Amino acid sequence: MSRKKKRRKIEYKDIDLNIMPFIDVFSMLNTFLLFTAVFLSVGILEVQIPFLSNTPPPDDPKDSRVFEVKVDVTKEQVEIQTAYTRPPNQEQKFPFPNNADGLKQMHQKLAEIRKQNADTDKATVFSEDDVSWESLSAVLDTVMLRIEGDPIFPPAKDAKNREKAEIDAKLYLYPKIVMGSVMLR
Amino acid sequence: MASAGGGSKDTLSLNLNPMLDIFSILITFLLMSFSTDPVSHDVDAGIELPQSNTIVAMDEVPTIIVTKTELRVNDNKVADIVAGDVPEKDRAQGAIYPVFEALQKLAEANKRVNKPKSDDPNAKGSTGALTMEMDKGHRFKLMKRIMLSAQQAEFVQFKLMVQKELN
Numbered sequence: 377m378s379r380k381k382k383r384r385k386i387e388y389k390d391i392d393l394n395i396m397p398f399i400d401v402f403s404m405l406n407t408f409l410l411f412t413a414v415f416l417s418v419g420i421l422e423v424q425i426p427f428l429s430n431t432p433p434p435d436d437p438k439d440s441r442v443f444e445v446k447v448d449v450t451k452e453q454v455e456i457q458t459a460y461t462r463p464p465n466q467e468q469k470f471p472f473p474n475n476a477d478g479l480k481q482m483h484q485k486l487a488e489i490r491k492q493n494a495d496t497d498k499a500t501v502f503s504e505d506d507v508s509w510e511s512l513s514a515v516l517d518t519v520m521l522r523i524e525g526d527p528i529f530p531p532a533k534d535a536k537n538r539e540k541a542e543i544d545a546k547l548y549l550y551p552k553i554v555m556g557s558v559m560l561r
Numbered sequence: 562m563a564s565a566g567g568g569s570k571d572t573l574s575l576n577l578n579p580m581l582d583i584f585s586i587l588i589t590f591l592l593m594s595f596s597t598d599p600v601s602h603d604v605d606a607g608i609e610l611p612q613s614n615t616i617v618a619m620d621e622v623p624t625i626i627v628t629k630t631e632l633r634v635n636d637n638k639v640a641d642i643v644a645g646d647v648p649e650k651d652r653a654q655g656a657i658y659p660v661f662e663a664l665q666k667l668a669e670a671n672k673r674v675n676k677p678k679s680d681d682p683n684a685k686g687s688t689g690a691l692t693m694e695m696d697k698g699h700r701f702k703l704m705k706r707i708m709l710s711a712q713q714a715e716f717v718q719f720k721l722m723v724q725k726e727l728n
Contacts, residue, residue, distance in 0.1 A: 409591035
């Protein structure tokens with residue numbers, strides 16, 4: 377018994393899709409996005425300057441021997457200087473050329489120093505007058521910011537805002553930067 | 562879809578597909594670059610910011626703007642900049658006197674606003690941080706003068722504006 381399959385013939389019809397509402401929505405979205413578009417993303421680098429205060433420091437500095445990290449910036453060179461505030465000072469200097477490679481090496485050295493002295497979260501930056509803001513900002517980036525591979529150091533025990541300190545610990549290698557050269561003549 | 566005017570009965574079909582393609586690409590680009598930063602600020606046309614890897618977004622509009630030719634505090638011009646420095650007449654002890662004056666007023670206002678709620682009448686509020694927008698070509702000498710002026714007006718925290726590098 378042969379069975380004939382009935383094949384249904386598909387009929388194609390021309391349908392007219394109304395895309396006008398679609399275009400209207402796109403136009404509105406475009407206008408809104410163009411108005412709110414920010415083509416330049418702006419960020420900030422937080423620094424502080426030294427100041428004189430009558431308030432006594434939280435712990436007596438007479439007996440404490442604190443490790444200090446300083447970064448000296450000139451047009452040609454950046455130099456890390458480390459020392460203790462009381463003898464034996466154990467002063468050390470690590471110079472690097474002020475260029476992309478030099479800054480990369482300096483960051484590695486700073487990470488190493490921070491590993492050995494995890495409690496020191498402050499670095500003081502001294503700059504010469506003729507250094508451009510572009511060059512100085514590159515140095516600040518290198519000193520301040522963590523890069524991939526850097527360990528995360530616990531926030532300072534005496535941090536006032538614990539939550540902020542914990543976020544800062546993830547972002548920064550040295551969260552506190554003091555511009556040491558800003559002193560009244 | 563669109564028909565030509567006049568007496569002709571011919572219908573013109575306008576091909577909208579290329580326009581839709583352009584719209585789609587434009588919207589994709591705009592949605593990708595859509596900023597959710599807390600503050601939207603247009604950088605001054607005369608300023609080029611240095612690039613930085615920071616991910617900290619700007620949270621307030623800049624108080625101090627240093628273009629190539631002028632220095633502004635709260636959008637009021639306080640000094641000219643000639644050859645990358647302020648003129649001799651505006652300088653005092655390495656600082657910039659008009660900047661100090663403008664910032665001193667601001668510091669007093671900030672202290673009043675930020676005064677802690679305590680019974681102590683001598684309790685002082687903090688001056689807060691200063692946001693500074695500065696052209697990348699300026700030297701540290703000028704930045705130091707501004708920072709010194711701010712220091713004299715009791716500002717010690719600075720937020721230096723930079724251009725975030727797009728990864």
